[in-house]
Amino acid sequence: MNNIDYSKGKIPGAQSGIEIRHSVCDICTPGMHCGVDCYVKDGVIVKVEGMKEHPFNKGKLCTKGSGNRQYIYREDRIKTPLKRVGERGEGRFEPISWEEALKTVSDKLLSIRSEYSADHVAFFSGYSKYYRFMLRRLAHSFGTQNYGTESSSCFTAGLMANKVNTGQAMLQNLPNTDLFLAWGQNGYFSRYPLANSMEKAKERGMKVIVVDPRLTPTTMRLADLHLRPHLGTDGALAHAIANVLIQNGWIDRPFIDEHVYGFEAYKEYVSRFTPQEGERLTGVPAEQIRKAAELIHESSSMCIAESSAPICHHRNGMQNYRAIMALTLITGNFDRKGGQIPQTYTFMESYKGFSSYEEEFMDEKFPEEGRPAIGADRFPLWYYLQKDMQANDLADNILRADEHSVKALVAFGMNYRMFPQDEKMLEAFRKLDFFVATDLFMTDTVKYADIVLPACSSFERGEFKCYPGQLVWYTRPAIAPLGEAKSDVDIISLLATEMKLDDPLLCAGYEACVQYIMRDLPLTIKQIQEAEVPFKLQGVPTYVIGDTIKEGIKTPTGKLELSSTILENHPEWGLDPLPTYKEPYNPDPAKYPLRLCAGTRIPNGIHSRLHDVPWERSLLQEPSLEMSMEDAQKYGIELGDDVQVTTNIGCLVFKAIPSATVLEGEIFIYHGYREQDINSILDSSNLDPYSGFPAYRSAFCNIRRV
Ligand SMILES: Nc1nc2c(c(=O)[nH]1)N[C@H]1C(S)=C(S)[C@@H](COP(=O)(O)OP(=O)(O)OC[C@H]3O[C@@H](n4cnc5c(=O)[nH]c(N)nc54)[C@H](O)[C@@H]3O)O[C@H]1N2
Numbered sequence: 001m002n003n004i005d006y007s008k009g010k011i012p013g014a015q016s017g018i019e020i021r022h023s024v025c026d027i028c029t030p031g032m033h034c035g036v037d038c039y040v041k042d043g044v045i046v047k048v049e050g051m052k053e054h055p056f057n058k059g060k061l062c063t064k065g066s067g068n069r070q071y072i073y074r075e076d077r078i079k080t081p082l083k084r085v086g087e088r089g090e091g092r093f094e095p096i097s098w099e100e101a102l103k104t105v106s107d108k109l110l111s112i113r114s115e116y117s118a119d120h121v122a123f124f125s126g127y128s129k130y131y132r133f134m135l136r137r138l139a140h141s142f143g144t145q146n147y148g149t150e151s152s153s154c155f156t157a158g159l160m161a162n163k164v165n166t167g168q169a170m171l172q173n174l175p176n177t178d179l180f181l182a183w184g185q186n187g188y189f190s191r192y193p194l195a196n197s198m199e200k201a202k203e204r205g206m207k208v209i210v211v212d213p214r215l216t217p218t219t220m221r222l223a224d225l226h227l228r229p230h231l232g233t234d235g236a237l238a239h240a241i242a243n244v245l246i247q248n249g250w251i252d253r254p255f256i257d258e259h260v261y262g263f264e265a266y267k268e269y270v271s272r273f274t275p276q277e278g279e280r281l282t283g284v285p286a287e288q289i290r291k292a293a294e295l296i297h298e299s300s301s302m303c304i305a306e307s308s309a310p311i312c313h314h315r316n317g318m319q320n321y322r323a324i325m326a327l328t329l330i331t332g333n334f335d336r337k338g339g340q341i342p343q344t345y346t347f348m349e350s351y352k353g354f355s356s357y358e359e360e361f362m363d364e365k366f367p368e369e370g371r372p373a374i375g376a377d378r379f380p381l382w383y384y385l386q387k388d389m390q391a392n393d394l395a396d397n398i399l400r401a402d403e404h405s406v407k408a409l410v411a412f413g414m415n416y417r418m419f420p421q422d423e424k425m426l427e428a429f430r431k432l433d434f435f436v437a438t439d440l441f442m443t444d445t446v447k448y449a450d451i452v453l454p455a456c457s458s459f460e461r462g463e464f465k466c467y468p469g470q471l472v473w474y475t476r477p478a479i480a481p482l483g484e485a486k487s488d489v490d491i492i493s494l495l496a497t498e499m500k501l502d503d504p505l506l507c508a509g510y511e512a513c514v515q516y517i518m519r520d521l522p523l524t525i526k527q528i529q530e531a532e533v534p535f536k537l538q539g540v541p542t543y544v545i546g547d548t549i550k551e552g553i554k555t556p557t558g559k560l561e562l563s564s565t566i567l568e569n570h571p572e573w574g575l576d577p578l579p580t581y582k583e584p585y586n587p588d589p590a591k592y593p594l595r596l597c598a599g600t601r602i603p604n605g606i607h608s609r610l611h612d613v614p615w616e617r618s619l620l621q622e623p624s625l626e627m628s629m630e631d632a633q634k635y636g637i638e639l640g641d642d643v644q645v646t647t648n649i650g651c652l653v654f655k656a657i658p659s660a661t662v663l664e665g666e667i668f669i670y671h672g673y674r675e676q677d678i679n680s681i682l683d684s685s686n687l688d689p690y691s692g693f694p695a696y697r698s699a700f701c702n703i704r705r706v
Pocket residue numbers: 126127128150153154155309313412413414415416417418419438439440441443455456457458488598599600606607608609671672678679696
């Protein structure tokens with residue numbers, strides 16, 4: 001054995017009793033779940049490493065994944081079902097058996113359903129997402145449309161923009177493109193496989209434009225051109241670039257004539273966004289706007305990765321996203337090599353190159369006659385496209401306490417701190433007749449529950465996964481569930497069974513559900529389970545670029561829609577069919593002169609979950625506020641000073657980090673901290689009327705040293 005192995009200390013083998021078992025890290029977004037080697041001794045994980053055989057992460061683990069052992073063994077892991085004995089929020093519970101827990105939940109939900117109606121029960125899911133297809137169906141089989149998720153603030157607004165403009169989701173054909181627009185993307189912190197692919201493509205000569213107000217490893221290492229718009233002004237920037245393209249005739253006219261609807265109205269609209277006007281609205285110099293248009297013109301192909309969170313966490317987020325997408329449409333980079341490629345929906349919000357029956361599974365029990373889901377009235381486009389609850393309206397629905405208010409909430413992985421002005425959610429919890437929470441940890445949300453159900457981590461369960469390129473994998477548990485914890489999917493199935501819902505498939509359990517969804521695959525789920533590592537499915541029909549153009553674009557007009565006919569046909573919603581631009585909302589510019597971005601990703605945090613994990617916390621010990629060097633000087637602030645941030649809702653104190661990566665006039669703060677919860681001072685009425693997404697990234701504030 002060589003010295004390196006000795007230095008690691010934890011050596012697998014008969015002598016040490018350590019065995020390596022493959023599993024998956026689910027800390028992150030499902031599309032990225034990396035393979036993990038769990039070093040297991042006596043049923044306990046003593047170490048984790050990246051799994052070399054995993055085609056996706058190839059042995060690497062990110063900062064977050066490296067903290068997995070400390071994460072799953074967090075001291076506040078819940079190990080048995082619990083019944084509340086103290087006040088809501090107090091955190092006093094008594095262990096109970098699974099039988100008692102399931103029976104209590106079932107009795108309570110059924111009695112609310114018979115006394116009021118099924119609509120008075122809501123089902124919610126935060127992270128993780130692997131069980132969502134079953135939870136949605138559970139809600140439907142129970143009889144309510146009130147199923148909602150954390151995606152009320154994540155990803156979906158971008159998907160909605162895709163559905164409106166092109167009828168379906170699209171992905172970048174990065175390996176073949178000439179020019180890559182990384183719009184609000186820093187893979188080095190939030191999506192490292194993207195950073196890897198970008199590095200590779202740069203080596204073969206791909207050009208890169210990055211649009212990001214900040215300096216990041218992506219802007220510094222990979223950008224040929226870096227545009228730095230003010231937060232939330234992306235729509236104006238996209239329109240100004242489009243304006244230059246159109247004025248110069250640098251567009252694909254034949255493609256537009258044949259495949260694009262609404263071009264003349266769009267052209268008329270963007271004509272006001274001259275480079276000078278673009279500069280005024282976004283802060284990006286007119287010269288750079290022209291330069292971006294030139295680069296697009298000079299490139300034989302272009303694709304755009306517009307990240308949903310930074311683009312859509314604004315009052316005008318979805319429209320900004322559509323404005324960026326319009327650049328693809330007018331240059332003809334749709335369903336073309338090196339451009340944006342339409343995706344086949346696969347599984348778990350992923351587009352992995354084969355089709356499945358997940359959408360059918362999720363919606364075949366949809367209670368059509370039920371009351372439209374919460375938020376349907378306020379966010380009609382959301383409801384039209386998503387057919388579920390816009391969870392940003394949930395707290396208000398409960399607090400209204402009228403005849404339509406939810407009485408019982410069934411929450412999986414719910415973290416009340418994800419919402420703006422999140423105290424309202426706590427108040428809502430207090431009003432509920434019944435609240436059941438399923439989680440790994442005794443969080444501040446869970447403390448409000450009447451019944452608590454212990455969920456297990458990804459290392460303690462088996463899970464079906466798929467990855468780009470028709471790769472599939474069925475993981476095996478690396479260790480037994482801690483205490484009496486169960487996987488969420490088993491809990492859902494047990495609840496359906498206990499309530500005697502008329503849904504034999506759901507009651508039959510996870511494997512049966514996955515088999516139903518994947519019934520067209522050349523292998524059965526049982527056969528897929530035999531492989532220890534991910535492998536490529538043979539004989540699965542794959543998408544051929546150009547097929548969508550040939551077979552028909554999935555919008556109402558069969559064309560790519562610059563002006564949305566869904567919105568044209570619903571004038572009563574009061575939403576603009578064109579991707580119109582609106583400034584971020586500042587309640588009082590004199591009082592709140594600084595732009596506040598709450599949530600730009602840090603490598604060692606994921607929302608609320610890793611702040612209590614020692615390795616992760618050691619990398620940034622206190623809730624911090626990043627500001628420009630110019631503002632630090634102007635406000636007399638130095639590194640480590642306590643700085644008070646004031647918004648129209650309230651104030652909080654953070655540690656100052658003056659940084660050359662930040663533009664003057666902008667403040668960056670990460671969210672999810674128990675001690676300094678930035679969402680508690682963000683305005684919950686500042687929402688995007690198209691998607692219902694909160695404006696986490698374009699709030700306004702003032703600061704002072706304390
Ligand atoms: N200010 C601000 N707020 C934001 C954002 C932002 O950028 N800025 N981003 C928004 C976005 S994009 C997102 S995705 C949301 C994320 O919001 P959340 O999903 O609320 O975030 P987490 O803190 O990860 O909380 C997830 C909860 O799920 C639990 N959990 C983890 N794994 C499992 C599991 O397998 N089963 C069960 N039952 N529970 C589990 C965790 O313990 C935790 O309590 O936050 C949104 N809120």
